[in-house]
Amino acid sequence: MSDQGQWQVAGNAAETYDRALVPAVFAAWASPVVELADPRPGERVLDVACGTGVVTRLASQRVGRTGNVVGLDLNPGMLAIAASRRRANLPPTH
Numbered sequence: 001m002s003d004q005g006q007w008q009v010a011g012n013a014a015e016t017y018d019r020a021l022v023p024a025v026f027a028a029w030a031s032p033v034v035e036l037a038d039p040r041p042g043e044r045v046l047d048v049a050c051g052t053g054v055v056t057r058l059a060s061q062r063v064g065r066t067g068n069v070v071g072l073d074l075n076p077g078m079l080a081i082a083a084s085r086r087r088a089n090l091p092p093t094h
Contacts (some may be wrong), residue, residue, distance in 0.1 A: 014077030018052040018085075019086040026054055034058045049073055054080030060086075 033055055038058050041064045047056040050071030060069040060094050 008078045012077065014052065014075065014081045017078070018081050022052060022054050026051065029059050030054045034062060039063050039067065039069075045069040050082060051075075051078050053085055056082060057086065 037045070037059070039059050039062045041062070041063065043063050043068060045056075045059045045063060047053070047059060047069065050056045050073045053071050056069055056071040060067075063069055071082050073082070
């Protein structure tokens with residue numbers, strides 16, 4: 001196996017990101033970011049570069065059913081994971 005082959009991410013990169021990086025790095029920052037933004041019930045929120053949606057889901061809890069949160073990301077794989085976690089009603093972090 002070449003050196004390059006040893007350093008490739010196996011499987012789906014967005015799933016690996018959500019499984020490994022979100023809990024290890026991004027989940028710890030999600031609550032402080034949402035606290036600083038301070039979304040309130042009924043407000044609208046745009047989460048730019050949302051990744052797999054850890055901040056998006058937290059913000060959605062804050063705005064409630066009368067508000068609206070939209071996650072935006074350039075990577076369709078990240079958006080697919082975010083959408084699947086939302087549909088499954090999974091908690092903001094795992």
